[in-house]
Amino acid sequence: MTIKVIQWATGSVGRESVDCILDHPDLELVGCWVHSAEKTGKDVGEVLGIPATGVITTNSLDEICAIDADAVMYSPLVPNPKEVSALLRSGKNVVTPVGWFYPDDEQTRRMNEACEAAGVTLHGTGMDPGAITEVFPLIMSAMSKNVTFVRGEEISDIRGYGSPDVVRDIMMFGGTPEEAVGGPMLDLLDSGYRQSLNMITDALGIKREGIRIERLLETAVATAPIESPIGTIEPGHVAGQRFYWDAYVGHAKVARVGVTWLMGEENLEPAWDFGEQGERFDIEVRGTPDTVFAVSSWHPETNHEGLDRNLGIIATAAHCVNAIPVVVEAAPGVQTSLDLPMITGRAHKDLIAAAAQP
Structure with missing residues (x-):
């Protein structure tokens, strides 16, 4: 039917x-x-x-x-x-x-x-939160015993994201670090990522009462003009952001979910980059044995292709x-x-x- x-x-x-x-x-x-x-x-x-x-x-x-x-x-x-x-x-x-x-x-x-x-x-459901921060990590945790840490994270070039108003006015790229830290994005993401951490730790059998969740927003600024779909990012203005939600049991970090968005890898302070594997979605489970892998095929070949049709959105x-x-x-x-x-x-x-x- x-x-x-x-x-x-x-x-x-x-x-x-x-x-x-x-x-x-x-x-x-x-x-x-x-x-x-x-x-x-x-x-x-x-x-x-x-x-x-x-x-x-x-x-x-x-x-x-x-x-x-x-x-x-x-x-x-x-x-x-x-x-x-x-x-x-x-x-x-x-x-x-x-x-x-x-x-x-x-x-x-x-x-x-x-x-x-x-x-x-x-x-x-969805991607991030969703498959990357919940489903994939938990599926792969079934392949390990004595799990001690789980991570699901997106690492992307935000220049390939085809919603310039969101990137500029909600994510606050191109603004000052103070504007980004005081902007709405951290709170907009908060509920979903906290739910991801709760799902992971509940499924792993860790009592909610023994968990402390910390959230973190870090920014990187341009050191030279960076051309982007929202216009030129001027020196001293935000060209990279990292959003993390970490779950702790005592001093031990047991889970992390989050996202890193960069306006490319050049002219940033701190000098963040995508790493040797490039743009990707990371899944990490630490136990016996460890499971670590990256999904890179959901990112476009070029930012222009991403603006036309973003594979991660699909x-x-x-x-x-x-x-x-x-x-x-x-x-x-x-x-x-x-x-x-x-x-x-x-x-x-x-x-x-x-x-x-x-």
Whole structure:
């Protein structure tokens, strides 16, 4: 049976989610919410610059709730619990990369009430937080005994990220170090990364009461003008940032999740770089044996390619969209990556069709 899906928001992740939904053999796009009035009332294809889909956009929550659909892929820049609750109460399962990865008891209780009222499920997943900071480290921890440390980290050239307003006005690249430290990004990331640490340490069997979480924001500044998609980064202004969340038991660091974003590797103070392996996503599990590997294929070959279509954004969207069939079949309530069965992709439609021929 085809699963009817609504896409909420058409930013960088939303754009790729629409493409993933259209390509998925078990899903059908039936609705799309957009943020601006300028995008409203148009075919999704016109908004995204792809062939027409026959699905007309709206910026009305009520209209979205009234659509006959099984699920919503909810990917705004900032989550709104009231919107998510309304979507759930309208009878729609929700998958999202912007929250509810491993919520605390109170967050779970509130969303469980909405889920149970309509018999639907809420699942938070994605990339980072998500696969890199939760799923991959925990899967690989199964290959070790006596685990002492787990890490999931993104290391990327932010010049290949195609949302200049976010990079400039929310991440505060190009501003002063004081502006970056006082900006909104650390708090916007905080909930998701804390949930990642809680999921890891809970799964490893470390009591929450014995854990201390520390967060850290470090900045690097330009030592010479750096050209970027948001304009020239002037000397003394922010051209690199590191966000870390560390879990400690006593003095021992047991887990780290976070991200390093750089405007390239040149003319930085401190002299940060991507390392010998270049841009990547790092997974590290220390135990017996250790497991350490890097995923580099989710980064574009060039920043220009990343601005056109970022492979990491596609991976984020695909992880969410591929979870939809599993989430639709799951028990009502908030379901985390620890609760659901394995999420997998699906073969290309042409392969499925060819294999079905007598």
